[in-house]
Amino acid sequence: MAHVRVQEGPFDPGREIAALTEGRRDVGAVATFVGMVRDLNEGARVTRMSLEHYPGMTELALEDICAEAARRWDLLDMRVVHRVGPFEPGDAIVLVAVSSAHRGEAFAACEFIMDYLKTRAPFWKKELTPEGERWVEARASDDEAASRWSGGKGG
Amino acid sequence: MVTLLYFASLRERLDCAREDVALPPGTPTVGVVVDALRARDGRWSEAFAPGRAWRVAVNQRMADLATPLKPGDEVAFFPPVTGG
Numbered sequence: 001m002a003h004v005r006v007q008e009g010p011f012d013p014g015r016e017i018a019a020l021t022e023g024r025r026d027v028g029a030v031a032t033f034v035g036m037v038r039d040l041n042e043g044a045r046v047t048r049m050s051l052e053h054y055p056g057m058t059e060l061a062l063e064d065i066c067a068e069a070a071r072r073w074d075l076l077d078m079r080v081v082h083r084v085g086p087f088e089p090g091d092a093i094v095l096v097a098v099s100s101a102h103r104g105e106a107f108a109a110c111e112f113i114m115d116y117l118k119t120r121a122p123f124w125k126k127e128l129t130p131e132g133e134r135w136v137e138a139r140a141s142d143d144e145a146a147s148r149w150s151g152g153k154g155g
Numbered sequence: 156m157v158t159l160l161y162f163a164s165l166r167e168r169l170d171c172a173r174e175d176v177a178l179p180p181g182t183p184t185v186g187v188v189v190d191a192l193r194a195r196d197g198r199w200s201e202a203f204a205p206g207r208a209w210r211v212a213v214n215q216r217m218a219d220l221a222t223p224l225k226p227g228d229e230v231a232f233f234p235p236v237t238g239g
Contacts (some may be wrong), residue, residue: 057212060215086239093239114239117239120236120237122231124163135234135237136237
């Protein structure tokens with residue numbers, strides 16, 4: 001039921017939400033998350049960012065994550081749209097939108113999908129700073145955020 | 156043969172995006188392939204040294220050193236992911 005997409009160009013959150021709700025009368029809640037490119041990371045000014053991914057596995061991983069969310073919560077539909085660069089600070093990079101009958105399920109599933117995306121979907125960020133290019137390092141805090149959904153069984 | 160893919164900082168460090176390698180006889184695993192990569196020159200042995208943070212996927216699903224391999228498999232090596 002989930003719709004996942006990787007694209008270069010920008011997305012329109014309003015259209016993604018509309019796609020979840022059009023023609024339906026059973027949706028009570030839509031929770032959305034939009035991730036943005038920040039101008040400061042690890043103490044350095046970020047002027048540009050690019051993103052590499054693993055075509056094929058990326059879509060598979062996002063579909064797996066959505067399927068896992070659907071097993072855990074009573075959801076009506078989900079959409080995940082991830083862009084690949086180049087980006088500038090202020091650009092939207094990822095959108096997750098989840099619909100359900102009640103807000104609790106939608107909020108939780110939206111956060112779960114983002115936490116798992118951060119640790120399981122094969123994307124890699126490269127930043128351009130005044131000191132040059134650098135690959136962004138994975139953060140332990142992202143692993144911790146993902147592991148809290150596993151009930152202590154680990155990532 | 157299996158196809159090996161390398162992504163992001165690992166691809167740059169190894170200066171290699173893709174290669175085909177022969178599978179050794181017996182019951183090959185990801186670990187056997189990694190041992191062969193470690194036996195190459197310094198760049199490779201360093202990139203795959205024990206304790207280095209890298210991940211592996213087989214046929215586009217996350218895998219580990221014990222994952223068995225068969226001819227035609229696609230094995231991808233990459234650093235921990237940083238999307239979102």
